[in-house]
Amino acid sequence: MPLRTDRVVVRYEITFEAPFHCGTGLPRRLVDRSVQRDATGYLFVPGSTIKGLVREACEQIVRLFGVESASPHDEQAAIREFEGTHWLSCLFGSRLHPGTLCFDDALLVAEDRAFFGGAGGGTYLSQQVSERTQVSLSRLTRTAKPGLLFSSEFGVPGLRFAGEIAGTITDFAMEDAPDTTYALVLLVAGLLSVDHVGGSRSRGAGRCQIRTTAIQVNGRDVEAKDCLQWLEQLEYLTYACEGGGVWCTS
Template sequence: MFGVLKNRYVIQGNIVFKTPLHIGSGESGTRTDSLVVKYFNGEPYIPGSSFKGVLRGTLERIAPVLGLDSCLLYSGSECGKVIREEIEGNSDLKKMVENLPDGEEVYMKYLLEEARKNRGLCRTCRLFGSPYMASRIYFDDLQADNSVGNLRYEVRDGVGIDRDTGTAVEGVKYDYEVVPQGIKFSLRARMENAEDEDILLLAVGLRELTEGIRMGGMTSRGLGSCKIEGLEITEFLLETEEGKKKFWAYLATGKLPPGAIKGETFIKERILAAFPETGEKEAKPC
């Protein structure tokens, strides 16, 4: 499936936070119980894995509405569990796995492919990856823009709440660090060998980002509200001569070619291609 590069989509934009952001590092400091993730120079960033997880979770909920199958990770319906059950239920496959010599990775891939043929992977697992298939989309860490040189982090207080009485629990007080609102983080992602369903999922995910989502911790308390701005997608269709030439130029210069597709155009075109009956109609006067 991934042996030959057939297409590549480069996604770029800025994630702008309308409310403060907290993505915890798992560490405490002298000022606060929970520090945000930072580079060694003290600048905040959003791990690519965190952003990918938020986008994946968003699309897992929406995919069935689009007529696409989607499992839920770490649930009884996840694809990994289904494939393991397929191997367990197929005596021939199970015997092969049990007798597999160490280091026989190629043969193991064959066995997993046999299991996938019978039960398959859902669309979100095919796009974002699973223990049995590599991801088709990759996210760089999102770096803060250059205006954060003198950034002053905020520290917020929190208390434990008794859910029965709705009052604060005595002795359960903590605080946490947040990145102040208004900070921009640069987004760069790459999707390769995408099928029509992958492109539809990407377009819907980007639509959600343009409308606004929440990211990080403490989102139920108002943190992490963000949108994407300046969205552009560069498309390399490598099964056409024009697409190959554009890709060769990119490889030679290291620069993306001009003519990137504006985010709104890409989103509309891809969604309407999948659901042409939803084309924009002239609004009726009230």
């Protein structure tokens, strides 16, 4: 089965259904944990956050179908990459090989930007976030730890962000779908599987829905549903890939 290289663009939209926290790790004014903002003051979701979540979702999907999933922190897996690049590394990169996809930051959609910007420009930017006061709890005593009261910013529910994944994918093509590859099917499935973004997810923050707005392969439009109908074919990657899960050649 020959390999092929496609130029791929996947555009998507995130709609948050709960408060979310994509933090900077730095305080802002009187708030201890601030959220990411662009140069004009609008919230955004870092592309690196999306990339990590999509990779995690893709690893879970392929394990479901019985395909080997090498950890990026596995020393033995890193050594095996000298013989051939693992299929996940082809999409997301590894310590030895750069990824071929670029995950852009997801920016607030134009309609929401206009709403918070106001006629005067930036009039209602502060309404993008709400502040919460939190406390760290002791697992031993199940009471509040002294001196560990802190405040956090959370984006308000209902905000929408538009992002893009672009680059090249080298993989095996589907015999009955000339514009679809195993890697593209996995990428779309992983993206749509993400249902929480940002920090404090264990406390219910960051719940969201992601939908694709456009998928292009070599300039031709492809529907997400057409990709997902081939999802069950991922189980055949075990047989299609020689060497036990090596996808791309080095």
